[in-house]
Amino acid sequence: MSDTVIRMEKLCRFYAMGKEQVRALDTISLTFRRNEYVAIMGPSGSGKSTLMNIIGCLDTPSSGRYELNGKNVADMDDDELARIRNREIGFVFQTFNLLPRLNCIRNVELPLIYAGIGPEERSERALKVLDMVGLGDRVSHKPSELSGGQIQRVAIARALVNNPSLILADEPTGNLDTTTSGEIMGIFDDLSAAGNTIVLITHEEDIARHTRRIIRLRDGKVESDTGNRIS
Ligand SMILES: Nc1ncnc2c1ncn2[C@@H]1O[C@H](COP(=O)(O)OP(=O)(O)O)[C@@H](O)[C@H]1O
Numbered sequence: 001m002s003d004t005v006i007r008m009e010k011l012c013r014f015y016a017m018g019k020e021q022v023r024a025l026d027t028i029s030l031t032f033r034r035n036e037y038v039a040i041m042g043p044s045g046s047g048k049s050t051l052m053n054i055i056g057c058l059d060t061p062s063s064g065r066y067e068l069n070g071k072n073v074a075d076m077d078d079d080e081l082a083r084i085r086n087r088e089i090g091f092v093f094q095t096f097n098l099l100p101r102l103n104c105i106r107n108v109e110l111p112l113i114y115a116g117i118g119p120e121e122r123s124e125r126a127l128k129v130l131d132m133v134g135l136g137d138r139v140s141h142k143p144s145e146l147s148g149g150q151i152q153r154v155a156i157a158r159a160l161v162n163n164p165s166l167i168l169a170d171e172p173t174g175n176l177d178t179t180t181s182g183e184i185m186g187i188f189d190d191l192s193a194a195g196n197t198i199v200l201i202t203h204e205e206d207i208a209r210h211t212r213r214i215i216r217l218r219d220g221k222v223e224s225d226t227g228n229r230i231s
């Protein structure tokens with residue numbers, strides 16, 4: 001199997017704003033290999049969210065190529081895109097996005113329900129990933145009964161449960177205090193060491209420092225792309 005998870009070639013995303021054209025992403029060429037641990041940084045408006053949406057198959061480029069596991073995403077229909085989002089990408093958001101009425105284990109099982117996996121295997125796999133993020137003793141708690149850091153651990157467990165090709169995290173520590181942010185980044189560090197491919201979007205240098213590669217965007221272009229030797 002190829003070592004390349006993501007390949008972008010001269011990828012552009014333009015928005016039409018009346019007669020103006022906003023070049024949100026302007027000729028981006030990037031490759032992410034298996035087990036890379038990457039931070040995407042850049043000031044507000046530089047294109048981070050637009051890039052995240054394209055990487056996550058929530059949006060498609062205006063021109064250029066975006067390949068996930070060797071397949072051109074532009075060739076996929078909506079069903080295939082939904083399947084890829086569910087199976088290949090584990091999303092972690094700043095706002096956690098758990099369902100408040102469901103306890104931890106049910107929240108984590110959701111992607112497996114969409115994937116058509118039966119109840120026994122579902123709860124077995126959900127318990128295993130909740131254990132991995134240190135929440136094995138909280139599986140019946142609802143989000144309202146947990147701290148912010150614990151909630152984000154549940155969200156990470158949910159992202160992991162389908163064993164995705166890529167974990168994609170948008171400002172995963174944006175709503176957490178410094179200590180809790182450090183704990184959450186410790187989990188990402190462990191997941192990276194265990195062989196996962198992780199792309200995280202952040203505007204905080206302290207968070208980016210955990211990764212091994214930092215890509216900086218400016219005005220929709222890659223300003224720099226460097227191995228991380230800060231830490
Ligand atoms: N739906 C949209 N319509 C028009 N312009 C947009 C839209 N989404 C983003 N943009 C513009 O694209 C550029 C990049 O935005 P965005 O990807 O959200 O940046 P960031 O996440 O780095 O703050 C900005 O100039 C923004 O105003």
Ligand SMILES: [Mg+2]
Nearest residue numbers: 045048049050
């Ligand atoms: Mg943004």
